[in-house]
Amino acid sequence: xxxxxxxxxxxxxxxxxxxxxxxxxxxxxxxxxxxxxxxxxxxxxxxxxxxxxxxxxxxxxxxxxxxxxxxxxxxxxxxxxxxxxxxxxxxxxxxxxxxxxxxxxxxxxxxxxxxxxxxxxxxxxxxxxxxxxxxxxxxxxxxxxxxxxxxxxxxxxxxxxxxxxxxxxxxxxxxxxxxxxxxxxxxxxxxxxxxxxxxxxxxxxxxxxxxxxxxxxxxxxxxxxxxxxxxxxxxxxxxxxxxxxxxxxxxxxxxxxxxxxxxxxxxxxxxxxxxxxxxxxxxxxxxxxxxxxxxxxxxxxxxxxxxxxxxxxxxxxxxxxxxxxxxxxxxxxxxxxxxxxxxxxxxxxxxxxxxxxxxxxxxxxxxxxxxxxxxxxxxxxxxxxxxxxxxxxxxxxxxxxxxxxxxxxxxxxxxxxxxxxxxxxxxxxxxxxxxxxxxxxxxxxxxxxxxxxxxxxxxxxxxxxxxxxxxxxxx
Ligand code: BG6
Numbered sequence: 001x002x003x004x005x006x007x008x009x010x011x012x013x014x015x016x017x018x019x020x021x022x023x024x025x026x027x028x029x030x031x032x033x034x035x036x037x038x039x040x041x042x043x044x045x046x047x048x049x050x051x052x053x054x055x056x057x058x059x060x061x062x063x064x065x066x067x068x069x070x071x072x073x074x075x076x077x078x079x080x081x082x083x084x085x086x087x088x089x090x091x092x093x094x095x096x097x098x099x100x101x102x103x104x105x106x107x108x109x110x111x112x113x114x115x116x117x118x119x120x121x122x123x124x125x126x127x128x129x130x131x132x133x134x135x136x137x138x139x140x141x142x143x144x145x146x147x148x149x150x151x152x153x154x155x156x157x158x159x160x161x162x163x164x165x166x167x168x169x170x171x172x173x174x175x176x177x178x179x180x181x182x183x184x185x186x187x188x189x190x191x192x193x194x195x196x197x198x199x200x201x202x203x204x205x206x207x208x209x210x211x212x213x214x215x216x217x218x219x220x221x222x223x224x225x226x227x228x229x230x231x232x233x234x235x236x237x238x239x240x241x242x243x244x245x246x247x248x249x250x251x252x253x254x255x256x257x258x259x260x261x262x263x264x265x266x267x268x269x270x271x272x273x274x275x276x277x278x279x280x281x282x283x284x285x286x287x288x289x290x291x292x293x294x295x296x297x298x299x300x301x302x303x304x305x306x307x308x309x310x311x312x313x314x315x316x317x318x319x320x321x322x323x324x325x326x327x328x329x330x331x332x333x334x335x336x337x338x339x340x341x342x343x344x345x346x347x348x349x350x351x352x353x354x355x356x357x358x359x360x361x362x363x364x365x366x367x368x369x370x371x372x373x374x375x376x377x378x379x380x381x382x383x384x385x386x387x388x389x390x391x392x393x394x395x396x397x398x399x400x401x402x403x404x405x406x407x408x409x410x411x412x413x414x415x416x417x418x419x420x421x422x423x424x425x426x427x428x429x430x431x432x433x434x435x436x437x438x439x440x441x442x443x444x445x446x447x448x449x450x451x452x453x454x455x456x457x458x459x460x461x462x463x464x465x466x467x468x469x470x471x472x473x474x475x
Contacts, residue, residue, distance in 0.1 A: 007404060007467040012121065012411055013459075014081035015074060015418020015435070016366050017063070018128040018173065022421045023087065025064035026056065029103040032093025033133040035141075035187050042427035043181050058422045058429060061438045062448050064107070068114050070419055070450070073436055075118035077456060078463035082120050083365055083414045084111070085128035085173065088154055095132030095150050096139075100157045112165055122166045123365065123414065125230065126155055126214060128173035129424060131187030141187025142178065142203035145284070148210045155214040163221040170302055170365065171211035174232035176259045178204050180325055184424070198281050208262050209289045215296040226299040228363060229263035231256060233303040234325050235346045235353070236311045244313035252311045252327070257357070260301055264358045266294040300411060301358055304366030305396075308333070308346035338370055338431060344395040351403035351410065361409045367396055368416040370423065370431040375439075375451065384437050384453040391473070393455070397462070398472050415459075419450070435459050 020036035027033075040057040063070055074082055088095065090104035115122050131141055139146060159169075174185065182188035182195060186203050211229060218225045236252040238245035254271050261269045267290070276283065309327025333341040347367070354362055369392040373384040393415060404410055417433030420440075429440050435456040440446035461469050 007401065008410075009466070011466060012081040012123075012363075012413070013463040013466075014079040014083065014120070014123070014412065014414045015077075016083035016123075016414035016416050017418065017421060018085045018125065018130070018424070019087035019090070020060070020085075020128070020130050020422075021417075021424060022060045022084070022419075023064040024060035024062040026059055028064065029090065029107060030093060030101040031087065031104060032089040032095075034087065034089040034130040035133055035136050035183060036130055038133060039184060040427055042423060042425045043184055044426050057427045058440070058442075058444050061419065061421055061440060063419075066448070066450075067111050070436075071111075071114045071118060071120065073450065073452075073456075074418065075120060077418075077435060077460045079118075079120050079418075080463070081123050081168070081412055081414060082115055082418075083123040083125065083170075085125035085130065086158060088127060088130050089132040091157060092132060092150070092154055093134075095135040095154075096146075098153075100154075105157070105161055108162065112162060116165070121168065122162075123168040123170070123363075124158070124162070124166050125170040125173050126158060127151070127171070129184050133187075136183070136187040136189045140189050141182070142206050143186075143188055143190075143199045145206055147187075148206050148213065151210040152213045152217070155210075156217050159214070159218050159221050159225075163218065163225060167224060167226055168363075169214075169218055169225060169227050170230045171214050171227065171298075172207055173230050174304060175204075175207055175211070175229060176256045177232050177325075178207060179255065197279055201276060201281050202283055205283050205285060205289070208259075209292055211263065211298075212266075212292040212296040215298060216292065219296070228300040228302040229260060229298045230365060231259055231301065231303045232325060233305045233350045233354075234327070235308040235343075235349045236327060237308060237330065239310040239312035239328055239330075242313065245311065248313045249311040252309075256325070260354065260358060262293060263298045264301065264360055266297045298360070300361040300363055301354055302363035302365040303350065303354070304416065305347050305350055305364060306367065306416075307340045308343040308349075309341070336369055337372055338426075340370070342369075342392065344392075344399045347396050348399035348403045348406070351400065351408045352406055355403075355406075355408040361411050363411040364400065364413045366414065366416040368393065368433040370417075370433050372430055373420075373432045373437060373453070375437060380452075382437070382451045384451070384455075386453045386455050389433075389453070389455045390458045393459075394470055395473060397467065398470050398474070401467060401470065 178186040238249040419436040420432040420434035420438040423431040437451040
């Protein structure tokens with residue numbers, strides 16, 4: 001420990017990405033299509049039913065061919081860890097085959113070699129909004145129990161191949177988002193408005209069982225592996241002190257807590273069972289499901305954090321807000337250019353809540369500011385003067401430091417989109433999060449050149465000082 005107020009030795013500083021937003025090469029090396037490949041406008045537009053060259057989204061930033069140089073840039077910042085996802089459809093192009101695509105596996109060997117060369121620890125997400133499109137079309141995604149078997153085969157393939165060199169694994173990105181974005185998150189082709197809640201919760205259940213199954217496989221292959229769940233965290237505050245608002249906020253939070261509760265405690269919490277009962281939902285849960293959930297709980301809890309939200313019992317009267325999860329706008333907070341409300345203290349709240357509730361090590365695997373950057377000519381070439389991003393991250397990390405001083409065990413911090421990539425919600429390139437600017441616009445035009453932003457040097461110094469260079473700007 002660096003003293004009471006510091007970050008622990010070995011704190012894992014780094015950055016986070018996802019294959020579908022990063023790699024490009026959507027049809028190279030035997031890759032099949034994933035649900036993301038047919039969401040040209042992210043979740044802001046209804047999913048297309050059939051992919052055509054016109055409705056394919058931006059092809060990422062060509063990490064597939066440029067990974068070595070990109071990883072060298074991460075190393076220059078001193079990254080200790082790099083979070084990336086493996087594209088399921090690169091390994092199993094359709095998702096239901098028996099044999100994996102060797103070319104896909106070889107690509108991730110090369111990525112891991114490169115990370116190894118620089119002493120960067122990999123953190124792998126097995127499924128990050130990338131269900132193979134075939135599974136969406138022919139099985140209606142995770143509503144079908146057979147997906148558990150397909151995912152198990154995929155996870156086993158990865159764990160057998162990389163399990164000796166990758167210690168940290170996440171089973172599903174933002175697993176709670178299935179309830180809100182069934183196509184993107186769960187490969188469920190039925191439009192949200194026609195989807196029965198019964199089917200939605202059954203799909204959630206299948207993912208939870210699949211997550212436990214992957215945890216079992218991982219620990220069987222290498223007991224040193226650490227498997228985490230990944231939750232979209234969004235503290236929900238009551239809009240007023242009216243007890244009905246307080247209860248409404250609690251219910252909203254429980255909708256997210258439930259995923260951690262099941263992953264950590266191995267069983268459905270009473271409040272969720274009651275909610276399902278009240279809705280008349282009867283899930284198909286087998287004895288084997290129960291055993292898997294109970295026996296194969298996670299080693300740590302990871303989460304994304306961008307914003308907090310409010311809730312009220314009289315919500316219909318108020319305007320909505322939120323990113324993937326809904327909510328009510330908090331009148332006390334400022335928002336990003338995309339309306340995501342900025343709340344550094346909310347991160348300390350979440351860290352404390354999760355730690356108090358689960359007593360498991362926590363990993364912040366996404367946080368950052370999506371903003372429009374302007375490229376300018378600097379003394380050492382093109383750059384971006386992104387002080388707004390530095391301030392955002394500085395203030396959030398000050399709260400992480402506070403949480404650590406509160407006694408919370410935090411394994412690491414990987415900022416989202418450490419290199420500019422395609423936005424998940426809007427499929428825009430102009431919603432940039434990176435320390436590294438990528439020359440590509442919303443129409444896919446640009447040289448794909450990489451340029452260091454001002455935040456690049458800031459993050460490098462922060463990592464080098466293990467967080468000591470943070471500035472407490474609170475009043
Ligand atoms: C999270 C996702 O919801 O937020 C990422 O895990 C996503 O895939 C990130 O990119 C930021 O959201 P957006 O919509 O700004 O890209």
